[in-house]
Each structure stands twice: as C-alpha cells, then as structure tokens.
Amino acid sequence: MxxxxxxxxxxxxxxxxxxxxxxxxxxxxxxxxxxxxxxxVDVALFERIRRMRDEFIRLTDALGQTYVGADPAVAEAEIAEAVSAARKSRARQTPKSRKVKAR
Structure with missing residues (x-):
C-alpha cells in the first residue's frame, strides 16, 4: 500500500x-x-529501480553509438520499428490475467 x-x-x-x-x-x-x-520505499524495490535505471542508461548509450553519423529519419524509423516489435513480443509473453486495462 x-x-x-x-x-x-x-x-x-x-x-x-x-x-x-x-x-x-x-x-x-x-x-x-x-x-x-x-x-x-523498501530497499529491494530501490535496488530494482536503480538496476533498471542503470540498464536504461547503458542501452541508450549503446543505441546512441549505433546511430552516430546516421540520417536522423532513418534512425528514428528503425528505432520505432524495434520498439513496436519488442512491445508485440512482450504482449505475447505476458499472461492475459496479468495485463492491466487502461481506464
């Protein structure tokens, strides 16, 4: 709570x-x-949040290095496509009973 x-x-x-x-x-x-x-918050939750933040920073840094010198439109399109694919994959893996409905 x-x-x-x-x-x-x-x-x-x-x-x-x-x-x-x-x-x-x-x-x-x-x-x-x-x-x-x-x-x-509980220290376990704090540690989880911190690990997630660190992983996010690592991934965004790696992503930024991947697209150094690339056309921004191409980079944005490829990133949008990858995000869409990841969301679809995650939706297939998430049990329907655990999905939260938007209000």
Missing part, C-alpha cells in the same frame, strides 16, 4: 514509517506543502 505523509509527520514518526516499509512492504510518499518531494 502507498501511504502519504507530510515531511513534518514523517520526521516525527520516522521509526513507525520505517517499520511499515520494512515489515509491511508499504511505501510512503512524503509531501511538503502538499507536493510530493520524496518516497520511502
């Missing part, structure tokens, strides 16, 4: 919030003046 807490309340109840994150697998969205400024 994702809970919301003001920065002041988070400071006052940090121990309780840490327990909720660690033992109940909750996440806490910390707000300041009603605006989200930070999130308190």
């Amino acid at each position: 994702i809970r919301e807490s003001s920065a002041v309340a988070a400071r006052q109840n940090l121990g309780d919030l840490l327990n909720q994150v660690q033992y109940r697998n909750d996440a806490v969205l910390i707000t300041k003046d009603g605006k989200p400024v930070a999130a308190l």
Whole structure:
C-alpha cells in the first residue's frame, strides 16, 4: 500500500514509517506543502529501480553509438520499428490475467 505523509509527520514518526516499509512492504510518499518531494520505499524495490535505471542508461548509450553519423529519419524509423516489435513480443509473453486495462 502507498501511504502519504507530510515531511513534518514523517520526521516525527520516522521509526513507525520505517517499520511499515520494512515489515509491511508499504511505501510512503512524503509531501511538503502538499507536493510530493520524496518516497520511502523498501530497499529491494530501490535496488530494482536503480538496476533498471542503470540498464536504461547503458542501452541508450549503446543505441546512441549505433546511430552516430546516421540520417536522423532513418534512425528514428528503425528505432520505432524495434520498439513496436519488442512491445508485440512482450504482449505475447505476458499472461492475459496479468495485463492491466487502461481506464
């Protein structure tokens, strides 16, 4: 479950919030003046996000090197085609019961 807490309340109840994150697998969205400024998440989720970000950076760097000096229109068309193929492949691999319907 994702809970919301003001920065002041988070400071006052940090121990309780840490327990909720660690033992109940909750996440806490910390707000300041009603605006989200930070999130308190389980370390396993944080590590997953960090690995995904690192992989994204690695892939975009590799992709950028592939198209150095190429015609931008050709590069965009090839990338769009690859993205479309990857999405179709992923859709075939995803069990229908796990797909989320758009509202």
